[in-house]
Amino acid sequence: MKLNILDKVLKIYQKYYICPYCLGRMFALLGTDTTNFKRAYSLLLSLTLENHRILLTNKNKENNALLNLRILAENAKFSPARKVLEKEGHEYTQIDSTKTCYLCNNIFLNLQKYVNKAINNTENYEYNTFLCGTSPNSKIINQEDRFKAEFNLLESESFKTHFNREIGKLLSSIINKPPEFENPDILIIYSLDFDEFEVQLLVRSLFIYGRYNKLIRGIPQTRWPCRKCKGKGCDKCNFTGTQYDTSVEQLINPLFIEKSKATGSKFHGAGREDIDVRMLGNGRPFILELKEPKTRNLDLNYIMVELNNTQDGKVQISNLKFSNKKEVIALKAKAENTKKVYLALIEAEEAIEIKEFETKLNLLKKTIENNKIYQRTPNRVSHRRADLIREKYVYKIEGEYITSNLFQFTIETQGGTYIKELISGDDGRTKPSFSEEFGSKLICKELDVIDIKD
Numbered sequence: 001m002k003l004n005i006l007d008k009v010l011k012i013y014q015k016y017y018i019c020p021y022c023l024g025r026m027f028a029l030l031g032t033d034t035t036n037f038k039r040a041y042s043l044l045l046s047l048t049l050e051n052h053r054i055l056l057t058n059k060n061k062e063n064n065a066l067l068n069l070r071i072l073a074e075n076a077k078f079s080p081a082r083k084v085l086e087k088e089g090h091e092y093t094q095i096d097s098t099k100t101c102y103l104c105n106n107i108f109l110n111l112q113k114y115v116n117k118a119i120n121n122t123e124n125y126e127y128n129t130f131l132c133g134t135s136p137n138s139k140i141i142n143q144e145d146r147f148k149a150e151f152n153l154l155e156s157e158s159f160k161t162h163f164n165r166e167i168g169k170l171l172s173s174i175i176n177k178p179p180e181f182e183n184p185d186i187l188i189i190y191s192l193d194f195d196e197f198e199v200q201l202l203v204r205s206l207f208i209y210g211r212y213n214k215l216i217r218g219i220p221q222t223r224w225p226c227r228k229c230k231g232k233g234c235d236k237c238n239f240t241g242t243q244y245d246t247s248v249e250q251l252i253n254p255l256f257i258e259k260s261k262a263t264g265s266k267f268h269g270a271g272r273e274d275i276d277v278r279m280l281g282n283g284r285p286f287i288l289e290l291k292e293p294k295t296r297n298l299d300l301n302y303i304m305v306e307l308n309n310t311q312d313g314k315v316q317i318s319n320l321k322f323s324n325k326k327e328v329i330a331l332k333a334k335a336e337n338t339k340k341v342y343l344a345l346i347e348a349e350e351a352i353e354i355k356e357f358e359t360k361l362n363l364l365k366k367t368i369e370n371n372k373i374y375q376r377t378p379n380r381v382s383h384r385r386a387d388l389i390r391e392k393y394v395y396k397i398e399g400e401y402i403t404s405n406l407f408q409f410t411i412e413t414q415g416g417t418y419i420k421e422l423i424s425g426d427d428g429r430t431k432p433s434f435s436e437e438f439g440s441k442l443i444c445k446e447l448d449v450i451d452i453k454d
Contacts, residue, residue, distance in 0.1 A: 005030070006050070008151055009043050010068055013075040016147075019101035020044070021108035021162070026148070028157035036162060048072055048081045055088060066090060103144055104159070105194040108166065115171050117199045118188045125203065126296045129180035130188060132168040134160045137193040163190070183324070185296065203292040206260055208300065209323035211283030213316045214248055214273065221272040222249040251315045253288065255307050261294035268328050271335040271415055273449050281341070281450040283318055287328050334454060338415040339395060341451035343408065346423055346434070349441040351404035361399040364437040368394045376429040378421045392417040409434075410450075420444045 003011065005027060012018065012026075023043065024036025031039060047068065054065035072081035073092045077099075085092050100106045107114075122130075136159055144159055167190070168179050187202040214221075224247060228236045249267040257265055270285040300320040308316050352360070375390045396412040411419060418430065423444045425433035435442045 003152075006043065006047050008153070009047060010071060012151055013071050016102040017075055017077065017099050018103050019106060019109055021166070022101055022103040025159070025162045026151075026153045026156045028162070029155040044072060044076055044078045045080060048078065048084060052084045052088075055084075103147060104140070107163070107192065107194075111167055111170055114167055114190060114197065114199075115174060117197070118167075118171055119175065121199050121201055122186060122188070125186060125201070125294050127177070127185035127203075128296070129178055129184045130168075130171070130175075130186045131179050131181060131184035132164045132171065133187055133189045134163050135189060135191045136160060136163075137191075139194065140192065163192070205325070206262070206290040206293045206296055206298075207323040207325060207328065208256065208288045208290070208298075208320060209285070209327060210288070210304075210317045210320040211285050212248055212252065212279065213281075213283045213318075214277075214279040214314075215316065216314055217276045217278055219245075219251075219314075220247045220275045221269050222267050223247050248315055251311050252307065252317060255303060255310070256288055256290055256298075259295065259298055259303055260290045262290040263292040265290050268331060270331050270338065270452070270454070271340075274420075274447070276447070278448045280343075280448050282452060283316075284449065284452055285331060285454060287323050287331055289328070336414070336416045339412055339453040340415055340417075340449060341453070342411045342413070342419050343448045343450045344411060344419060344423060344444050345446040346407045346409055347443050347445045348405045348407070348438070349443070352438070352440065353404060354401045357399070357401045357407065360438045361397075364399075364434060365397050367432055367437055369397055370395060373417075373422065373433075374431050375418050375421060376426075378418050378426050378429060390416065394422070406445075419447060 009023065012023070018026075020037050020040035022036075022040075024038070024040035027039060027043070028036055034042075051065040051068045051072075054061050055069065058065070066085075069081050069085055069090070070092050072078045073085055074095065077095050082092065101109070118132075140159060147153075148156060171188075172179055183204060185204050187204070189200045189202060191198045191200065226232075226234060226236060226240070228234050233240065248269075253265045253267060256262070266289040268287040268289060273279050273284070300322075304317055304320050370393065372391050373394055375392060377385045377387050377390075393414045394411065394417070395414070396410075398410040400408040402408055409423075411422070413419065413422070418426075420426075421430040421433070423434045423442050425431070425435040
């Protein structure tokens, strides 16, 4: 026989004690605009009212009603049922105060201790939003699954959903911070067993956008592990683990780590320039990811001024603002199609007179400007890059004659173009090239990025 909801509730309490929170959870998909606790109270009160009515009006069913009221008073620990029995002069067994909820072991009756633990663990962190998550022990999940199957409970919600909501509401009311379901500053994860629990924090990284200028040659954008020891430290790298003494990343990141009290950082650049190339002009966009920061509300202008004063002559940063992970993805995606302007000092193997230079420059512009060039992975990076042929555009070329063997070029290209190889030809791996059009071997002596048009 198919039982209605109230019959199921009585069947449950004939065999088990479960707390009101867990009872309400068993029927959570029924009814709206209420809580599991209120839902359970309504069910128990409805049973109490109905059986009280029968007790008063139907002598044939009096014994059955009395039995049901005792189940509610004793097994469900329901106070209104106890008061009905007392009022009508019927005895019942005193409540066993040591009996705990079969489904949660009274977790939902003692939520405050779980909140207190979260508050203690987060007290050293600056955050604006949070979210609670739960990892229940398999014993909790399996016991609840067996319980639902035993009583054919099909309208319930999960233990995790219920706990997260209840703990989140209580915590929010105490710390006065809103939960955030998409990108919380802190994710508070409870590892629950029936008798013990732990709280782990997942702290969202802090992202800061900016632009950097690299004012000296000879340093890479990011930390470069030693080729010999792969970063472990050896005699070749003087046990630093790095190929170069410093990098743009190593000059910028430490101050941000210090101010945010982060555990580490990652530098995301919109492309990168070669080690011997300066980054001038308006600077290269970057996003700094600060991991597990304790301080989030940074004075970015103060940090910018302090860093620029400290690193004067090496790197400078500008345009700082708070960012996010989506902008990191967009930064990487846009880099290849961003127009970049370079200033190149070029040396010719053979002397070229000025009139010949102007003729060759016009031919070069006609052949290459606003046309595709094809670049096979350069020899100098073939050991670490896939051997591909890349199609790139060169948008504009301006040339200036300095001496018969020395010229200066301003070159505007698509991001990701290998400029040195565009000039030299790289033994035919880049076509067309400056050397090919000039009919003379050209070498890039110095190169600067002077503008990134994003």
